[in-house]
Each structure stands twice: as C-alpha cells, then as structure tokens.
Amino acid sequence: MTAKEKSWKEISPAGVCWKPSTEYMTGDWKTHKPVVDLEKCTRCTLCVIFCPDGAIHWNAEKEDIEFDYNFCKGCGICANECPTKAIEMKLE
Amino acid sequence: MESVVKQKVLALNGDEAVAYAAKQSDVDVVAAYPVTPQTIIVEKFSEYVANGEVDTEFVCVESEHSAMTACLTASATGARTFTATAAPGLALMHEMLYVASGCRTPVIMVIANRALSAPLNIHCDHSDSMSERDSGWIQIYAENSQEAYDSVIQAFRIGENPEILLPVMVCLDGFTLSHTLENVHVLPDDIVKEFIGIRPIPLVTTHEGKSVPFKLDPENPMTMGPIALQNYYFEFKRQQEEAMKNAQRIIRQVHEEYAQTSGRRYGDGMLEFYHLEDAEIAIVCLGSTAGTVKTVVDELRAEEVKAGLLRIRAFRPLPVEGIVRAVENVKAMAVMDRSMSFGGHGGPVFHEIRHVLYDAPTHPYLVDYIYGLGGRDTSPTQIRKIYQDLQMILQTQHLGKPVRYVGLRE
Numbered sequence: 001m002t003a004k005e006k007s008w009k010e011i012s013p014a015g016v017c018w019k020p021s022t023e024y025m026t027g028d029w030k031t032h033k034p035v036v037d038l039e040k041c042t043r044c045t046l047c048v049i050f051c052p053d054g055a056i057h058w059n060a061e062k063e064d065i066e067f068d069y070n071f072c073k074g075c076g077i078c079a080n081e082c083p084t085k086a087i088e089m090k091l092e
Numbered sequence: 093m094e095s096v097v098k099q100k101v102l103a104l105n106g107d108e109a110v111a112y113a114a115k116q117s118d119v120d121v122v123a124a125y126p127v128t129p130q131t132i133i134v135e136k137f138s139e140y141v142a143n144g145e146v147d148t149e150f151v152c153v154e155s156e157h158s159a160m161t162a163c164l165t166a167s168a169t170g171a172r173t174f175t176a177t178a179a180p181g182l183a184l185m186h187e188m189l190y191v192a193s194g195c196r197t198p199v200i201m202v203i204a205n206r207a208l209s210a211p212l213n214i215h216c217d218h219s220d221s222m223s224e225r226d227s228g229w230i231q232i233y234a235e236n237s238q239e240a241y242d243s244v245i246q247a248f249r250i251g252e253n254p255e256i257l258l259p260v261m262v263c264l265d266g267f268t269l270s271h272t273l274e275n276v277h278v279l280p281d282d283i284v285k286e287f288i289g290i291r292p293i294p295l296v297t298t299h300e301g302k303s304v305p306f307k308l309d310p311e312n313p314m315t316m317g318p319i320a321l322q323n324y325y326f327e328f329k330r331q332q333e334e335a336m337k338n339a340q341r342i343i344r345q346v347h348e349e350y351a352q353t354s355g356r357r358y359g360d361g362m363l364e365f366y367h368l369e370d371a372e373i374a375i376v377c378l379g380s381t382a383g384t385v386k387t388v389v390d391e392l393r394a395e396e397v398k399a400g401l402l403r404i405r406a407f408r409p410l411p412v413e414g415i416v417r418a419v420e421n422v423k424a425m426a427v428m429d430r431s432m433s434f435g436g437h438g439g440p441v442f443h444e445i446r447h448v449l450y451d452a453p454t455h456p457y458l459v460d461y462i463y464g465l466g467g468r469d470t471s472p473t474q475i476r477k478i479y480q481d482l483q484m485i486l487q488t489q490h491l492g493k494p495v496r497y498v499g500l501r502e
Contacts, residue, residue, distance in 0.1 A: 008327035014196040
C-alpha cells in the first residue's frame with residue numbers, strides 16, 4: 001500500500017484492471033525456491049511445460065532453461081515432474 | 093407534452109406480460125432455468141425463440157447458479173440480458189448475484205415472488221427477494237401485471253444507464269400476479285424498441301492504458317472483477333453505492349419518460365401515494381397487496397375516515413427523503429411485511445421504514461404487521477382491521493405491541 005493509491009472516484013468500475021498482471025510480483029509469495037542442477041538437467045523442458053505460472057522459460061539463444069523468480073510462487077511442481085530430479089526446492 | 097400512443101389490450105397473466113415485455117425489448121441473451129411460479133416466463137420466451145419471433149440466444153442451463161453466471165458473463169460482453177427465477181432458484185443464485193452487481197453487469201431479472209422452504213411452499217411471499225436486498229441489485233415491486241410489463245421495459249433503460257450499470261430485479265407476486273389473467277395494455281413493438289434503444293456502453297481505462305468500451309472484446313482485452321484485496325475492494329463497493337444513489341434520479345426519469353408514451357404512472361416511480369396528503373392513518377406495503385389496500389382506503393374515505401396508502405415501488409434504492417416527506421402528516425402507520433427476519437424486530441420493510449423515520453422531525457406511531465406468508469390470502473376485512481387498530485392507537489395514544497401478525501391462528 002502506498003500513498004499513491006487511487007480513490008473510488010478515480011478507478012474504473014467493476015474492478016477493471018488498470019495495470020497488467022506482470023506488474024504484480026507474485027514471486028514474493030514463495031517460501032521454497034527451485035534450484036536446478038545443470039549437470040543433472042537433460043533440457044527436456046518438462047518443467048517449462050508444467051509450470052502453472054509460466055515462470056520457467058526456454059532461452060533459445062542460450063539453449064537453456066531460465067527461472068523467473070519474480071513470478072515463481074514456489075509450488076514445487078517442476079521439482080516433482082523433473083525426470084532426473086535435477087530441481088531441488090530450497091528454503092528461502 | 094404527453095403523446096400517449098394507441099395500445100392493444102391483451103389478456104395476459106403476469107408471467108406472460110413479462111415475457112411479452114422481454115420479447116419487445118430486443119434481448120440478446122436469455123439463460124434461465126424453470127421454477128414455479130416463474131416457469132411460464134421462460135416457457136413463453138422459449139416459444140418466441142423457437143418461432144423465430146426474436147433473435148435472442150436462449151441458453152438452457154443446468155441450474156440457476158449457472159443461469160446467473162451465463163447472464164452476467166453475456167452482459168459483460170455488452171449483450172442485453174434477461175432471466176427470471178423464484179425462491180429456491182434465487183437462493184441458489186445468491187453467490188452470483190453479488191458477482192453481477194460487482195461486475196456492474198445490468199442483467200434484468202424477474203422474480204415471481206415465492207416462499208422459501210422448509211416446509212416446501214410454492215406460493216407468494218417476499219422472503220426470496222428480501223433475502224437479496226443487500227446484493228447490490230435494484231429492486232422494483234409491481235402491484236399488478238400491467239405494472240410488471242411496464243417495469244420490465246423500464247428496467248433495461250435503468251440498469252443499462254452508464255451512470256448506473258447495475259442489475260435490476262422486477263418482482264411480481266407469485267400466483268396472485270404471475271398466474272392470474274389480467275387485461276394488459278401493450279405498447280407497439282417499434283415504440284418499445286425506440287424507447288429502450290441500443291445498450292449504451294461507456295468507456296473505461298484498461299491495463300494497456302487505453303480508453304475502450306466497457307465490455308469483453310478480444311480486440312480490446314480487459315479483466316473485470318479480479319482479485320481486489322485490503323487496498324482496493326472497499327473502493328469498488330463505494331462505487332456501487334454511488335450507482336444506487338444515481339439510480340433514484342434515473343428511475344424517476346425513465347418512469348416519467350415512459351409515462352409520456354404509455355399514459356401510465358406509478359407515483360413518482362419510486363413511491364406511490366394513495367390518499368396520503370391528508371391521511372391520519374396509513375399503511376405502507378409492497379406489491380399486489382396494495383390493490384386490496386386501495387379498495388379498503390376507498391371504502392374508508394366514503395365513511396370519511398382519513399386513511400391512506402404508501403406503496404414502495406423501488407425498495408432498492410430506498411427513497412429515504414421521499415418516505416419522510418410522504419408520511420410527515422400521518423399520525424399512525426402500519427407497515428406490512430410479507431417476510432420475516434427471525435429474531436429481528438419485525439420484518440425487513442418495518443426495519444427500513446422505522447430506520448428512515450428516526451431522523452424525521454416528527455414521526456407517526458408505527459406498527460408492523462407480518463402477513464400472507466406462504467401465499468396465505470389477505471382479505472379486505474383484515475386490512476380494514478389494521479386501519480381500525482391504527483384508529484385505536486390514536487384514540488388511546490398507546491402503541492401496544494409493535495410487531496403483530498395478520499391472518500395467523502393464535
């Protein structure tokens with residue numbers, strides 16, 4: 001909450017969003033953070049597919065996976081799905 | 093300048109009158125589930141769809157919860173939307189009623205008032221719609237089928253007004269109105285179409301910073317009614333209250349404009365006054381009971397008893413100042429409640445009227461009469477007895493029991 005928050009006269013009706021959801025850093029909800037061991041990782045990208053928040057990307061240039069911790073809520077699905085158990089959930 | 097148009101007279105019951113009004117109102121989407129005593133409305137409307145008399149998308153849903161969900165989401169795309177329900181169906185919609193008002197989707201819904209279970213009862217009382225008085229919906233109660241027809245047409249103009257954007261419930265008494273044949277004057281189709289017009293869509297600012305029409309549209313994506321927590325939820329609720337305040341003015345305006353064309357007026361659109369100017373004793377009520385009360389008032393006036401009636405047409409928003417002004421000279425008044433607020437001090441209408449008069453410079457003796465639950469008939473004799481009770485209160489200057497029952501075996 002900041003002093004800049006709008007009054008009821010200034011906001012759109014019906015809760016229409018005036019900011020895109022990418023401005024809400026939902027990543028700060030997490031207590032456990034996925035950390036990948038790139039030695040064990042086979043780049044199968046199952047984690048990219050399973051991530052419910054789209055917080056794991058395939059970087060085509062680097063030919064590697066990347067975690068976006070701004071939006072990772074720490075659910076652990078990636079660690080659970082990883083066939084080589086290359087992802088470990090570490091307490092933040 | 094009034095220019096009343098020539099109108100057909102049709103023999104319709106209340107439900108058919110409502111369906112006829114909806115047919116003329118250029119509705120885009122109807123999603124509904126049948127429930128007594130409302131069933132005839134959607135049955136009749138589905139016939140119009142099957143016959144090609146309307147080009148409405150009729151969505152058959154598996155429950156009233158789904159009906160309201162389909163209606164409010166259709167309305168969110170800018171579509172004109174209509175549905176109807178009654179007691180158990182309305183109760184099942186409860187959650188989605190708040191979503192409809194919170195998303196500011198002007199769904200128009202007719203309630204054929206019916207008692208809530210248990211015990212199971214399909215007949216009229218107001219416990220269903222009174223349970224939804226805080227849901228953010230405008231509520232209009234019709235006295236007869238003619239008014240139900242007129243109110244449905246007006247409701248689209250009221251709810252869809254960009255200053256309002258609220259859903260509207262038009263309530264008619266189950267069976268007493270919904271299933272009783274009445275001569276109903278209907279306006280020509282083109283006059284109704286012209287009166288209602290195309291749904292106006294205001295502009296809103298979206299997350300992309302663009303000012304676009306307030307409707308779901310793939311060309312201009314927006315999110316309606318997502319999460320708003322401690323920092324914003326409150327502000328959205330305050331906006332809804334402002335819309336309700338504006339609604340008083342718009343309901344009166346639309347009612348007056350409609351009267352110019354139809355020649356029919358119901359008080360000022362919010363309240364109807366019957367011999368109230370010099371009344372010493374008066375009854376306050378909603379719905380079809382007002383018809384019986386008017387008959388009794390006529391009889392009492394012939395006997396030179398100064399009796400009057402205040403009929404509340406719009407219960408939400410409640411015309412606070414109008415009520416205070418209307419009863420300023422009344423000395424003893426009875427509120428008639430066709431539902432109960434168990435453990436409260438009288439019924440919901442009594443709560444509101446007593447509350448409204450707290451700040452008035454003077455107020456009459458005030459008693460509540462709970463009546464007609466589960467469709468129990470309320471006779472002119474019983475109404476006359478209420479006026480006699482009021483006369484007795486004035487004579488003795490003693491209120492007695494503030495909450496009473498009419499037509500109940502003790």
